Amino acid sequence: MIFRGKKALSIFLTALALALAFASNSPAAATAITQVYGTASDGTILHWVAHTPSTPGPWPAVLIIHGGGFDAGTPTDSAESVICAQDLADAGYLALSIEYRLAPPGRLAGQVSSGRFPDQPNDIKVAVRAARSDSRCTGQVGSVGGSAGGAHTAFAATTGTKGDDRIDVGVSLSGAYDFTDFSPNPDLATYTKKVINYVGVTSANTTALQAASAAWQVDQSASPLLLINTVEDPMPYSQLPDMIAKLDTAGVTNYQAFSLPGHQHSFSYWPTVKDQALAFLAAGFAGVVPPPPSPAPTPGALDARQLLNVSTRTRVENGDGVTVGGFIVTGANAKRVVLRGLGPSLAQSGLGATLSDPLLQLFDGNGILVESNDNWKPPGSLTADLIPANTSESLLTAILPAGNYTAVLSGVGGGSGVALFELYDLDPKSSRVSNISTRGETGTGADVIIGGFIIGGTDSTKVIVRALGPSLGSLGLAGALQDPVLELHDSNGALLFSNDNWRSTQEQQIIDTTIPPTNDRESAIVATLAPGNYTAIVSGAGGSTGVGLVEVYDLQSR
Structure with missing residues (x-):
């Protein structure tokens, strides 16, 4: 390198000194x-x-x-x-x-x-x-x-x-x-x-x-x-x-x-x-308690209003007649849930023709199989009330990030019969299960769809319950229920609300939710419910049968 004149050499030496000083103050690479x-x-x-x-x-x-x-x-x-x-x-x-x-x-x-x-x-x-x-x-x-x-x-x-x-x-x-x-x-x-x-x-x-x-x-x-x-x-x-x-x-x-x-x-x-x-x-x-994952779950007691879990009893058939349960997890934290598919133990309640061997599968929003279970195995620290009574029944536990999920309940070897699909929220303090839906075969008598859900917390929660049928046919589903009737009962079995054709009652309230049914023959109920247990029953008008869908949306988490 050639320097022409004292000024050029002085400038170079100054720059070199600054570079060396900067390097001495910077951490060396590992x-x-x-x-x-x-x-x-x-x-x-x-x-x-x-x-x-x-x-x-x-x-x-x-x-x-x-x-x-x-x-x-x-x-x-x-x-x-x-x-x-x-x-x-x-x-x-x-x-x-x-x-x-x-x-x-x-x-x-x-x-x-x-x-x-x-x-x-x-x-x-x-x-x-x-x-x-x-x-x-x-x-x-x-x-x-x-x-x-x-x-x-x-x-x-x-x-x-x-x-x-x-x-x-x-x-x-x-x-x-x-x-x-x-x-x-x-x-x-x-x-x-x-x-x-x-x-x-x-x-x-x-x-x-x-x-x-x-x-x-x-x-x-x-x-x-x-x-x-x-x-x-x-x-x-x-x-x-x-x-x-x-x-x-x-x-x-x-x-x-x-x-x-x-x-x-x-x-x-x-x-x-x-x-x-x-x-x-x-x-x-x-040697200290590890910090919670970021973002941290909200500390303290349960949210003042919370949709905690759902159970739906349907008749499980083959093909489009399997029971399909959908739910959405919202929030920044992963949600710990338990899913159950029950059949044989329902006979203890006097039900006949129960599903003898349920198979439960969990899919994510892309249709990818996440978990599957046929015949539950010891689930660790779950409380006794969550453990199925029969070894032929199914149980899944999962820690799920925000997203849409679908559970499919079918019979092993093409079996059919009355079964119960259940979803339990084990982390009610953090993220939320914001809505739950179950699709199944709607029959008569004991074969109607019966969906139970629990409102937790201390305050009332506003929900919309929907019963769909005809719109399922437009999605290519064969044998859809053509005229669903919806009833909502409290924990004592008392009828709170009923609806056949959603525009006949609460039309404006249902429209205001932004999720009204797309077919006038479908049913919906908007209600503000105190904490407690509730049951939605879906049947066919005039004793009709077919594949129906019952949904519960937590309107305050939308």
Whole structure:
């Protein structure tokens, strides 16, 4: 470089001095280096990529555990997991992206063992010990894992010895927790193949699969866990409720769990949950109660007015005659709900021809299957009044973000009969279930549609109840009820309101709701109801039959 004259040289030296001064006042970028962290039991040399913070150490260490279906993946093959490691280092953590032995056909360099369970969790325990004893570490070790890495994070939080090979706090993104749950799911075949390959057994070997499952290791000593998935996650959705049920049953209170909308998987949604994850890790290392997810649920008692749950009794047939329940979750927080499909136990109430084996499926607003259940299994901490009385009945639990959802109740093997669909809101303090609808076969006598709902809180709630039929035919539904009649009863069975053809009464009030029925032969009732139990009955005028729809809208949440 040539400087022409003293003035030019002076300008350059001034600029250089300013640049050096600025650089000395700016934090250096976190450095990353590949290092050996240990040796596996078969002699395989294990490495991690260490991202070191720019601030003075020592620091708490966080392991980043990659996914890959237990048989693939490296610490750096996912751009999102690398970003996660960088974010953790920027937040003041010694971020260690670890490798571990892989199940067939995967294999690390020098690996001679199968890499199946328990090889992988054993490698992770080696990493926990290595991090804890590293001179750069304060002695505290956590983990963030995605997919298979999420499964390993949960396993490392529920097994081993505290202060030694058990992590102190973990964040699991789209983890698998119960390898014995093969509930129907769009990605079930892939999930099943990966799980049984990892454990090295068939799907019938429940004992071996449970031994490898984090959910089956849970006791009250579990380290704090933040569990996250998405509604359309390639990891079967039921894995999250499975883990929650085990944590609740064990009395564990230091965990948090929520679902995001969409279909992203594992580290791909790290940017969305980064702030919650960092706050949770900080709380876990500090030994304090983790902060609630942001935005925080509204504290305090129930809302002054709230639509809490609904149950609808219909006759379940085949094809368009299945029972279809729709509901909307509104608000910023995910909603914890319970869905039930009952049949055999209704016979105890004197009903005949009940559905002998209900099948319950939950779909999101895109028509993607979220969960399915035929024959309920122990649901963890649910109260006894929510547990079906018959083992052939169905039960689902879910943590659902805002959106539209549909539950379909049918009979296994094409069975038919009278059944009950129920939705319970388990989080009435936060987001809301703003409206609920159920479509089913409307018969006569005991086969009319009977919809029950509960108004909670302390104040009255304004609702519109609708009974639709003819408009369903315009949507291509065969056999729609041509002239529905609607009745609304209180908890004592007293008739409060009735309507046949919505324009005949309350026409202007119904129009003012902005959701009047589209066919004049359909029915609607607008009412302001005090807290309590209510029943809507839909029948056909003159004893007519067909497929009908009963809906309850909370007008004060619209």
